[in-house]
Amino acid sequence: MERNKCIFLDRDGTINVYKGLISKPDDIELIDGAAEAIKLVNKSEYLCIVISNQPGVAKNLYSLEEAGQINEKLMKLLNEKGAYLDDIFICPHHPDKGYPEENSEFKIKCDCRKPDIGMIEMAQDKYNIDLSKSYIIGDSTVDIQTGINCNIKTVLVKTGLAGSDGTYRVCPDYVANNLYEAVNLILRGELNGFIKAE
Ligand SMILES: [Mg+2]
Ligand SMILES: [Zn+2]
Secondary structure, eight states, X not given: OOOBEEEEEOOBTXXXXXXXXXXXXXXXXXXXXXXXXXXXXXXXXXXXXXXXXXXXXXXXXXXXXXXXXXXXXXXXXHHHTTOOOSEEEEEOOOOOOOOTTOOGGGOSOOSOSTTSOHHHXXXXXXXXXXXXXXXXXXXXXXXXXXXXXXXOXXXXXXXXXXXXTOSSOOOOSEEESSHHHHHHHHHHTOGGGSEEOO
């Protein structure tokens, strides 16, 4: 059986506007062109799967249930524009102690928090994904490091953090102004159109 190709997407700052901590459904506001970009992926041969760190659950800033409601709001806004996500994986964990009211159930060192690749591996198993033909698009160096850790092609978008977090010293394979541009260039195979990262 032929394996699936996938475009993995970060959520905050990549699909929806970066606002620091997103803690409620009303915080979700789509970046211009994001729904149109995902719609193009939906019409292509790629799956479209979100992988998102949500340490606010471990810090007890919102519950796992509320994290689900936030994702439902994202899905609803996308659906209204004719786009959908094939799946969303979140990591609700956080390794560091010391937050007030923290939820110790999730205060662990897990293997799904990006840049670890647990969420990618879960998706790979569930959807029979060929990572060698897949991409990850995100706005932080953590997303790029995640792609490097599982050897998939990486695209940094200049929305959200635009790589300014500096958490990892990494070089993305490509840089695009936003999700719409990143998806278009992947789907058209026009890698010349990318600004190749230094
Ligand atoms: Mg992000
Ligand atoms: Zn985790």
